[in-house]
Amino acid sequence: MLVIVAAVSVGPPAAATEIAAPVRAGDPVYRELRLADLLGLLDGPLHDRSPLSRKEFFRLLYPLAEGVGLDTGLAPVPADPRRGITPSVARRLTRLRDWINPWDVFWGKDLYPVTFGFNPLRDITLTGSDVRGGRVAPEYRNYGEDHTEGVSLLRDGALFIEGDHLALASEWRLRFDRRAVTYRPLVLSLRTGWRNLRLTLGREPLAWGPERHGGLLISTNARPLDQVRIESESPFALPGLEGLGVFTASAFLGKLDDPGRSDAQSPWLSGMRLTYAPARWLVLGAERTTMLGGGGHDFAITPRSVANVLLGRDENRAAGEGDGNDTDQKATVDWSLYLWPVFRSVPVLDGGRLYGRYGGEDSPQEGPLPSATGHTYGIELVLRGVLLRAEASNVRDDRNLWYWHRVYTDGYTYRGRVLGHPMGGDSRGEAYVMEAPLGTWGVVTASMERMEHGFHAEPGVPPDAAVPPVSHGVQDAFSLGVEKFLGDHAGFLRIEGRALRTWGDRERLDPLEEWGVGVSWRR
Numbered sequence: 001m002l003v004i005v006a007a008v009s010v011g012p013p014a015a016a017t018e019i020a021a022p023v024r025a026g027d028p029v030y031r032e033l034r035l036a037d038l039l040g041l042l043d044g045p046l047h048d049r050s051p052l053s054r055k056e057f058f059r060l061l062y063p064l065a066e067g068v069g070l071d072t073g074l075a076p077v078p079a080d081p082r083r084g085i086t087p088s089v090a091r092r093l094t095r096l097r098d099w100i101n102p103w104d105v106f107w108g109k110d111l112y113p114v115t116f117g118f119n120p121l122r123d124i125t126l127t128g129s130d131v132r133g134g135r136v137a138p139e140y141r142n143y144g145e146d147h148t149e150g151v152s153l154l155r156d157g158a159l160f161i162e163g164d165h166l167a168l169a170s171e172w173r174l175r176f177d178r179r180a181v182t183y184r185p186l187v188l189s190l191r192t193g194w195r196n197l198r199l200t201l202g203r204e205p206l207a208w209g210p211e212r213h214g215g216l217l218i219s220t221n222a223r224p225l226d227q228v229r230i231e232s233e234s235p236f237a238l239p240g241l242e243g244l245g246v247f248t249a250s251a252f253l254g255k256l257d258d259p260g261r262s263d264a265q266s267p268w269l270s271g272m273r274l275t276y277a278p279a280r281w282l283v284l285g286a287e288r289t290t291m292l293g294g295g296g297h298d299f300a301i302t303p304r305s306v307a308n309v310l311l312g313r314d315e316n317r318a319a320g321e322g323d324g325n326d327t328d329q330k331a332t333v334d335w336s337l338y339l340w341p342v343f344r345s346v347p348v349l350d351g352g353r354l355y356g357r358y359g360g361e362d363s364p365q366e367g368p369l370p371s372a373t374g375h376t377y378g379i380e381l382v383l384r385g386v387l388l389r390a391e392a393s394n395v396r397d398d399r400n401l402w403y404w405h406r407v408y409t410d411g412y413t414y415r416g417r418v419l420g421h422p423m424g425g426d427s428r429g430e431a432y433v434m435e436a437p438l439g440t441w442g443v444v445t446a447s448m449e450r451m452e453h454g455f456h457a458e459p460g461v462p463p464d465a466a467v468p469p470v471s472h473g474v475q476d477a478f479s480l481g482v483e484k485f486l487g488d489h490a491g492f493l494r495i496e497g498r499a500l501r502t503w504g505d506r507e508r509l510d511p512l513e514e515w516g517v518g519v520s521w522r523r
Contacts, residue, residue, distance in 0.1 A: 019198075020055035020233075021160035021169040023100070024187055025207040026141065026220035028522065029490055031435075032096040033060065034212075038382050039084040039351040040340035041093070044235060045283050047248045047275040048210045048336060053191075053198070053233055054162075057100045064097050084340070084350025086385040088437030091485070099490035115162040122523055123156035129516040137500055137514040140422040140477075141214060143173075143186055143205060144223040144415060147516055152177035156186070167191040169204075186224055196236055200229040206252070208273050208287055209376075210336045210355035213391050213431040213449065214421040216374050217289045217330055217359070218271060222417035225269065227254035235277065245278035256291075256414050263409045264294025269419070281338040287359075289419075291328035297407055299327070328405040328412065330420075332359030332374070339381075352381040361395075361402045372401035387435040393421055394428040400456040400470060402426065423451040426470045442484040442492075449477045454504070473504025475512075486522075494520040 023029060030050060037046045042060040052060075064077050077094045079087045129147040131137045136146040145154075153176040161168045171187035189202030205224040209215030235246035251272045259265050271289040278284075293299040334357035343349040356377045360370025378391035395402035403412040403425035412419050423429040429451040436444050454472030481496035495517070502512040 018055055019162060019165060019167045019191055019193055020053040021162055021167045021191070022051035022053055022187065022189065022200075022204060023057055024171055025050040025205040026143070028492075029096055029099065032092050032490070033057070035089065035382070035387065036061070036064070036093055036096075038338070038340065038353055038380055038387070039089070040280065040338065040344075041083065041085070044246070045277055045280055045336070045338060047235060047277065047283055048208065048285060048334070049248065049250060049273055049275070050207045051204060053167075054100060054160075056233055059234060061093075061097045061100065064093055081384075083344065084382060084384075086437070088385045088440050088443075091440040092437075092443075095485060095488065095490050098488055116160060118159045119523060120157040121155060122158045123154070123520065125154040125156075125518060125520045127152050127154070127516060127518040129514055131512070131514040131516075135512065137512065137516075138417075138422070141220050143184075143220055144417045145175075147514060148177055148179060150178045158187075165192055184223075193233065196232050196234055198231055198233045200227070200231075202226065204229070206271075208250075208271070209285070209332070209357060210283075210334050211357065211376050211378065211391060211393065211421070212380075212389060212433075213393070213429070214423070216332055216357060216376060216393065216395070216420050217287055219420055219422070221422045222414040222419050225252075225254035225414070226257060227252045229253075235275075245276060247277075248275045249273070256294075258413075258415050260415065261294070261410045264297040264407060267291050267294030267297070267408065268299075281341050283336040285334040285336075286332070287334070288329065288331040291405070291408055291412065294408075297326075326405075326407050327362075328408050329362040330359060330412075332357050334358075334376075343382075348383050350382045350384065352379065354379055361397075362405070372397040374402055385437045387433070389433040390431070392428070392430045393423065395421070395423070396426060396428055396455050400426040424453065424470070426456045427451055427453045428455075438482070442482065445479070445481045445483070445496075447477075447479050451475045471504065473502055475500065475502040491522050492520075494518075496520070 034046065036042050041063060043063050044060070077085065077090045077097065079085050079090045085093070127147060128151050129137065129149060131147060131149050134149070136148050139145045139147055155174040156171065158171045160170070169187050169189050169191070170185065173184050173186055175182045185203060187204050189200050189204050191198060191200050193199055203224050203226050205220045206218050207215060207220050208218040214221055229250065229252035231250035232248050235248050237246050238244065253268065253270045256267050256269055269289060269291050271287070273285065273287045275283055275285040334355070336353055336355040338353050340351035343351055357375065359374040361372040361374065362370070374393070374395040376391065376393040378389065380387065380389045403418060403420070411425065418424050421429065429449065431447065431449040433447045434445065438444055452474045454470040456470065477498065477500045479496055479498040481494055483492050483494040486492055497517050500512070500514040
């Protein structure tokens with residue numbers, strides 16, 4: 001932690017007023033930002049971490065800020081097919097840039113001692129589902145939401161205030177369905193900082209890693225965490241070594257306030273992420289999370305227990321082994337290789353990315369390498385404004401150890417949802433996505449995702465008495481959506497149809513089918 005604090009404090013001086021509110025991880029505007037990233041249009045590559053602050057959004061988008069001025073406003077992003085900016089892409093990027101900064105003209109905050117925004121009806125989503133029998137169908141990567149039979153209405157509101165030394169952010173969700181009316185704060189946080197260092201206290205969702213369908217360690221699949229987080233706001237170079245590239249660093253400590261756990265109630269979760277970009281076309285990352293403590297499993301802080309956590313020793317041992325301070329640890333390394341430097345000279349292809357991740361789960365092992373591993377590989381291509389993506393993740397192993405721990409037998413979860421990839425343990429998943437422009441007035445999206453579970457429970461595989469098997473099954477999800485842009489900023493009206501089906505071992509897995517339609521409106 002001290003190394004991270006020292007590192008992120010190195011950076012360009014910033015005025016005290018430049019403490020900015022976050023753009024919530026999982027917000028739809030990240031889709032447009034990632035499109036610009038794939039085309040190499042931003043002020044440096046994304047480092048696969050969110051939330052980003054509004055100020056960091058401004059910095060990344062500044063190359064697209066032509067005609068900046070209090071009198072002239074912001075000129076539309078011009079089309080430039082040589083850089084992959086088709087008319088449809090130009091419209092999408094103009095709307096994103098103007099939404100993230102519609103008034104203060106790319107952080108002219110010397111004229112505005114306090115910046116604020118308030119929208120009590122920012123997002124409204126009306127959903128209809130035919131899932132029967134009082135059951136629920138999961139809605140992945142949406143802060144722990146699900147679909148129930150009948151009609152449900154979600155209303156999201158947002159407020160931020162940015163002033164000297166501090167920024168306050170609040171986002172909330174009201175849900176109306178046949179079961180109840182519920183209220184949940186998605187974001188409620190206070191930010192402060194010095195130079196390039198930022199300190200966040202409160203609740204914010206996190207998404208780390210290069211994946212687009214759920215990071216192996218941290219994603220928006222579960223509810224947002226209450227946490228304290230310290231991080232670099234912008235990438236930084238080491239003094240005297242500027243030519244080596246730039247880094248980012250983040251670390252958090254959060255409380256899994258989950259009294260419904262049957263293993264250890266309300267444990268702690270800590271995480272760290274470090275990225276390094278030696279060039280604009282390559283980003284390398286390393287990440288680690290640790291679950292520890294909780295009701296009935298107190299963690300005793302001693303020199304040995306701290307050293308074991310830092311070195312990953314004595315993890316997931318059988319009862320009576322080790323020092324008794326067992327923790328649930330995972331670590332990964334990842335990479336993103338951008339293709340726009342090559343594709344700009346290739347007809348039709350404008351940009352893209354190859355990416356991957358390799359990780360290890362704490363498990364009894366001999367030697368330095370983990371015995372339970374996870375993998376993700378993906379490719380994204382942009383062809384004249386059309387985005388194509390294929391991604392595959394795999395956490396299979398011969399003992400069903402990924403996301404499992406002998407102490408935390410409820411798994412790597414928060415209020416019933418996996419904190420990492422939604423497929424869960426002993427699984428593999430794949431996803432295919434297409435986003436195509438509808439002229440300059442909208443976009444159409446189509447996706448297919450498959451998750452297959454329970455390889456350890458397949459016939460012919462000997463069971464492990466220490467680890468309960470996951471029921472073997474397959475889940476397919478399809479969606480087709482049409483989105484109409486509204487106004488000059490990032491508003492839209494979206495209609496989406498979806499279908500979900502789960503089947504498999506009928507003795508242990510109850511089949512589930514859902515057909516649904518949703519209408520979303522963002523102001």
